[in-house]
Amino acid sequence: MANIAAQRIKREFKEVVKSEEVAKCAIKVELLNDNYTELKGEIAGPPDTPYEGGNFVLEIRVPETYPFNPPKVRFITKIWHPNISSVTGAICLDILKDQWAAAMTLRTVLLSLQALLSAAEPDDPQDAVVARQYKENLEMFQLTARHWTSMYAGGPNVNTDCDSKIKRLVDMGVDDHQALVALSSYNWDIERATEQLFS
Amino acid sequence: MASSANEDVKGSTGDEGHNSETKDEEKKDDSIFECNICLDTARDAVVSLCGHLFCWPCLHQWLETRPNRQVCPVCKAAISKEKVVPLYGRGSTKQEDPREKVPPRPAGQRTEPEPGTSFPGFGFGDNSFHMSFGIGAFPFGFFTSTFNFGDPRPAAAAHGTHQHMEEQFLSKIFLWLAILFLTWLLMA
Numbered sequence: 001m002a003n004i005a006a007q008r009i010k011r012e013f014k015e016v017v018k019s020e021e022v023a024k025c026a027i028k029v030e031l032l033n034d035n036y037t038e039l040k041g042e043i044a045g046p047p048d049t050p051y052e053g054g055n056f057v058l059e060i061r062v063p064e065t066y067p068f069n070p071p072k073v074r075f076i077t078k079i080w081h082p083n084i085s086s087v088t089g090a091i092c093l094d095i096l097k098d099q100w101a102a103a104m105t106l107r108t109v110l111l112s113l114q115a116l117l118s119a120a121e122p123d124d125p126q127d128a129v130v131a132r133q134y135k136e137n138l139e140m141f142q143l144t145a146r147h148w149t150s151m152y153a154g155g156p157n158v159n160t161d162c163d164s165k166i167k168r169l170v171d172m173g174v175d176d177h178q179a180l181v182a183l184s185s186y187n188w189d190i191e192r193a194t195e196q197l198f199s
Numbered sequence: 200m201a202s203s204a205n206e207d208v209k210g211s212t213g214d215e216g217h218n219s220e221t222k223d224e225e226k227k228d229d230s231i232f233e234c235n236i237c238l239d240t241a242r243d244a245v246v247s248l249c250g251h252l253f254c255w256p257c258l259h260q261w262l263e264t265r266p267n268r269q270v271c272p273v274c275k276a277a278i279s280k281e282k283v284v285p286l287y288g289r290g291s292t293k294q295e296d297p298r299e300k301v302p303p304r305p306a307g308q309r310t311e312p313e314p315g316t317s318f319p320g321f322g323f324g325d326n327s328f329h330m331s332f333g334i335g336a337f338p339f340g341f342f343t344s345t346f347n348f349g350d351p352r353p354a355a356a357a358h359g360t361h362q363h364m365e366e367q368f369l370s371k372i373f374l375w376l377a378i379l380f381l382t383w384l385l386m387a
């Protein structure tokens with residue numbers, strides 16, 4: 001039965017390559033090995049979101065029991081989103097868990113993830129810090145998510161204020177990702193971020 | 200093969216050569232019979248009440264994977280083993296017996312068509328109605344076919360053939376039956 005997984009990915013792969021979303025550069029799938037168990041996905045940040053203009057890379061692992069069980073997907077590109085871990089890239093999305101259905105495909109998974117970027121569900125969070133910020137200070141969340149997009153996903157919106165704060169922490173000997181995480185977690189309050197980093 | 204209307208609907212992107220395009224379309228014609236799980240042409244096909252097509256082995260494995268949440272893999276409607284309908288295409292009997300494969304496909308359910316409603320106004324049931332009709336009509340049917348010696352029947356078999364002799368024999372029997380019937384009528 002393991003063969004059905006490879007057979008299906010083969011077929012799906014053709015489907016994604018031919019799909020109109022690929023033509024519009026919205027989604028992309030690449031094979032990483034010959035036995036169709038590891039793939040690399042890519043989704044474009046949806047318009048009118050802090051992720052616009054960014055390109056997000058995903059790790060896709062196809063279990064032997066696919067399609068009866070969902071593929072294991074996580075973000076490789078670092079992202080600031082309530083339902084995605086800012087540390088591991090793990091995703092909290094029902095269709096990748098108990099709401100999976102065997103007729104879903106790589107294409108529908110990628111499109112669902114794109115939809116998740118447009119519509120976060122902060123009440124079912126994967127990253128509690130991000131979710132709290134999203135609920136308490138939406139504007140701050142959007143600014144932060146946009147800055148993460150520019151740093152890691154090639155997004156166009158560089159915030160110079162954020163950049164200079166990161167630089168100040170880097171000058172103190174902090175790794176730039178650590179600096180970003182600390183500042184993001186404390187609403188870009190550099191004193192509190194410094195305090196947390198050096199305590 | 201595909202009609203022009205179909206081609207319009209399918210509207211391929213047009214980068215490929217013409218040959219590969221036609222091949223593609225043939226494939227798409229098949230794709231309505233593709234299993235929604237393995238994406239291959241459905242074998243031992245079953246259809247759910249919501250109308251979605253699967254191979255029985257594929258659907259069975261899906262139902263086994265989530266025994267507590269039995270939903271259609273396509274539309275997530277509630278489904279169960281008992282409520283899927285097997286599809287028997289012409290020539291499907293040539294395939295190996297699906298029961299030899301594990302698991303067996305559920306059998307089709309066949310309900311007899313509902314009997315036509317009787318005429319309640321006549322005051323008697325179906326049975327007596329048929330009976331009286333039978334007695335009334337049958338003998339006279341014999342009459343018409345047996346005593347029409349004058350009419351040349353269109354498909355009469357040629358004299359001397361085996362079929363002709365058989366017909367002669369049969370009409371004689373009918374003649375005797377008719378005579379017997381007539382005498383019975385006169386006696387009664």
Ligand SMILES: [Zn+2]
Pocket residue numbers: 234235236237238239241242253254257
């Ligand atoms: Zn199948």
Ligand SMILES: [Zn+2]
Pocket residue numbers: 247249250251271272273274275276
């Ligand atoms: Zn369905």
